[in-house]
Amino acid sequence: xxxxxxxxxxxxxxxxxxxxxxxxxxxxxxxNKVGGAAVIIPITDEESxxxxxxxxxxxxxxTGGADVDPHRYGEDIKVFNGEISPIRDKVELYLARxxxxxxxxxxxxxxxxxxxxVALGGTLYQDIxxxxxxxxxxxxxxxxxxxxxxxxxxIEKGSHVFNAFGKTEAWVNSFHxxxxxxxxPGFRVTSHSTDGLIESIENDSLKFAVGVQWHPEAMWGxxxxxxxxxxxxxxxxxxx
Numbered sequence: 001x002x003x004x005x006x007x008x009x010x011x012x013x014x015x016x017x018x019x020x021x022x023x024x025x026x027x028x029x030x031x032n033k034v035g036g037a038a039v040i041i042p043i044t045d046e047e048s049x050x051x052x053x054x055x056x057x058x059x060x061x062x063t064g065g066a067d068v069d070p071h072r073y074g075e076d077i078k079v080f081n082g083e084i085s086p087i088r089d090k091v092e093l094y095l096a097r098x099x100x101x102x103x104x105x106x107x108x109x110x111x112x113x114x115x116x117x118v119a120l121g122g123t124l125y126q127d128i129x130x131x132x133x134x135x136x137x138x139x140x141x142x143x144x145x146x147x148x149x150x151x152x153x154x155i156e157k158g159s160h161v162f163n164a165f166g167k168t169e170a171w172v173n174s175f176h177x178x179x180x181x182x183x184x185p186g187f188r189v190t191s192h193s194t195d196g197l198i199e200s201i202e203n204d205s206l207k208f209a210v211g212v213q214w215h216p217e218a219m220w221g222x223x224x225x226x227x228x229x230x231x232x233x234x235x236x237x238x239x240x
Contacts, residue, residue: 005035005036005037006035006036006037006058006059006234006237006238007036007037007039007056007057007058007059008031008036008037008038008039008057008058008059008060008061008233008234008237009039009040009041009053009054009057009059009060009061009095010023010027010028010031010038010039010040010041010061010063011023011040011041011060011061011062011063011088011091011092011095011112012040012041012042012043012063013063013065013066013088014043014065014085014087014088016085016086016087021040021042021043023040023063024217024218026217026218026220026221027061027063027109027217028040030216030217030220030227030230031061031230031234033220033227033230034227034230034231034234035231035234035238036059036230036234036237038061039057041053041060041091041095043087043088043091044091045087045090047094050091050094050095050098051098054095054098054099054102054104055102057104058104058105058237058238059099059104059105059106059107059208059233059234059236059237060095060096060099060104060105060106060107061107061108061109061112061233062092062095062096062106062107062108062109062111062112062115062116062211063109063110063111063112063217064109064110064111064112064175064215065085065088065110065111066082066083066084066085066088066111067081067082067083067084067111067114067126067178068084068089068093068111068114068115068118068124068178069084069086069089070124070126072089072093072118073118073122073123073124074123075123075126077126078126078127078130080126080127080130080177081126081127081178082177082178089115092112092115092119093115093118093119096108096115096116096119096120097119097120099209100119100120100203100206100209103206103207104207105207105208105209105233105236105237106206106208106209106210107208107210107211107212107229107230107233108210108211108212109211109212109214109215109216109217110175110176110212110213110214110215112211112212113180113200113201113211113212113213114178114179114180114211116184116187116201116209116211117180117183117184117187117201117211118184119184120184120185120186120187120203121184121185122180122181122182122183122184122185122187123180123181123182124178124179124180124181125178125179125180125181126178127177127178128140128176128177128178128179128197129177135195135196136195137195137197138151138193138194138195139151139174140174140175140176140177140179140193140197141174141175141176141177142173142174142175144173146173146175146215146218146219147173147218147219147221147222147223148173149171149172149173149219150171150172150173150174151171151172151174151193151194152169152170152171152172152193152194153169153170153171153172153191153192153193153194153199153200153214154168154169154191154192154193154194155167155168155169155170155190155191155200156168156189156190156191159190159191159200159202160190160202160208160210160229160232161190161191161200161202161210161212161229162190163228163232164228164229164231164232165225165228166228172199172214172215172216172219173214173215173218173219174213174214175215176213179197179198179213180198180201180213183198183201184201186203186205187201187202187203187209188201188202188203188204189201190202190210191212197213198213199212199213199214200212200213207236207239208232208233208236208237210229210233212229216229216230217230
């Protein structure tokens with residue numbers, strides 16, 4: 001029996017209006033199921049708290065949620081941008097940058113991939129359907145159960161995402177109206193949807209820095225294939 005499980009900090013949602021945090025159990029249940037020990041990171045303005053948290057954690061998981069404030073990547077907010085959470089932006093952008101600085105394993109899901117990209121110098125489409133006009137897009141905010149895969153992604157061989165799935169094509173779910181536009185320096189695209197949207201990014205110079213646009217945490221309860229990414233992430237968190 002493993003004596004010490006890797007400690008994984010998992011970010012929470014935050015309601016500015018009601019001043020409370022919450023998180024779906026499927027995120028931390030996935031981490032715990034593959035051998036990690038998940039802890040939920042609280043929302044606070046005290047940056048010193050996050051310095052302590054990230055020093056003690058073996059990895060950081062950035063979860064889904066509201067849109068990133070476009071001012072964070074140098075744009076004015078457009079009418080089609082969604083809800084933003086300033087305090088959550090502050091917390092997660094800081095955690096993403098510190099994780100990269102310290103070379104701590106970092107996994108971002110949906111909003112999380114967007115946070116990683118913005119934190120390290122990339123940009124986003126504030127709304128894919130309003131801003132992408134050179135091709136027809138598929139439905140990226142599905143009208144189906146959260147666990148149900150609705151579209152295919154094409155995966156680069158040799159990537160972490162490839163290693164998680166063990167194949168160059170996979171089916172995923174989709175709950176987003178934003179996506180990566182300009183990829184952050186140091187990161188590369190490792191999968192995309194068949195209509196050309198970026199579905200995952202990775203940084204090969206770091207121990208593990210991966211963002212995915214889909215929600216594997218919502219899928220693994222029906223199909224444990226989707227635990228592969230969490231298993232790979234936690235495995236890298238064990239390596240000192």
